[in-house]
Amino acid sequence: MSAMRKEGVYSRRFAASDAASSVTPSNDSPADSRFHNPTALRRASLMQEPVLVLNATYEPINVTAVRRAMVLLLKGVAQAEELHSAEVHSAANAHRVPSVIRLLAYRHIPQQSRALSRKNILLRDRNTCQFCGSTFPSSELTLDHVVPRSRGGRSSWENLVACCYRCNNSKGDRTPEEAGFKLARRPRPFTLHTSRQLMRMIGHRDERWRKYLFY
Numbered sequence: 001m002s003a004m005r006k007e008g009v010y011s012r013r014f015a016a017s018d019a020a021s022s023v024t025p026s027n028d029s030p031a032d033s034r035f036h037n038p039t040a041l042r043r044a045s046l047m048q049e050p051v052l053v054l055n056a057t058y059e060p061i062n063v064t065a066v067r068r069a070m071v072l073l074l075k076g077v078a079q080a081e082e083l084h085s086a087e088v089h090s091a092a093n094a095h096r097v098p099s100v101i102r103l104l105a106y107r108h109i110p111q112q113s114r115a116l117s118r119k120n121i122l123l124r125d126r127n128t129c130q131f132c133g134s135t136f137p138s139s140e141l142t143l144d145h146v147v148p149r150s151r152g153g154r155s156s157w158e159n160l161v162a163c164c165y166r167c168n169n170s171k172g173d174r175t176p177e178e179a180g181f182k183l184a185r186r187p188r189p190f191t192l193h194t195s196r197q198l199m200r201m202i203g204h205r206d207e208r209w210r211k212y213l214f215y
């Protein structure tokens, strides 16, 4: 557990739609001004809105944040396929905010491209404790080694699950069988299939994503 770096703040939007949380947190404006300035607050949250990323072949490959998507557009690496009605203003220009972007050069996506991290395990497990089945904000979840490390359990996709503190404490240094716990489902690596499922869950919120995700 201690070896796993806690990755970013992404619990805020999780309750509404799981994978929107895969967007990176904003560090756009100084925290103080953001909380006292409604315009800055709106802009900061707009910059964190999820954007669907398509490969050059229109295949959906990822979800990123508006901020990152706009960098890709400005660099000429991607082009906007769908736009939000909202705009962001820089010193000289107004830019429509993208909802879907497409990479201009085809990128090969390895079958398993997700890093083993706390964030990705919570994402895979949909912020659901794998022992009691309840959903929690990220801050109230920890990672549990199904087979405890003291018993040779490894830090791997197959041995790490999202777990609430209560279950984690009562399980202690025991296997699920010893503790009388049952896993909600067998932990698996984060595959392209998992990503697709998550993209579809977010896609339900945004009309503009549908034609790329549901075909």
Ligand SMILES: [Zn+2]
Binding pocket: 129, 130, 131, 132, 133, 134, 163, 164, 165, 166, 167, 168
């Ligand atoms: Zn639990």
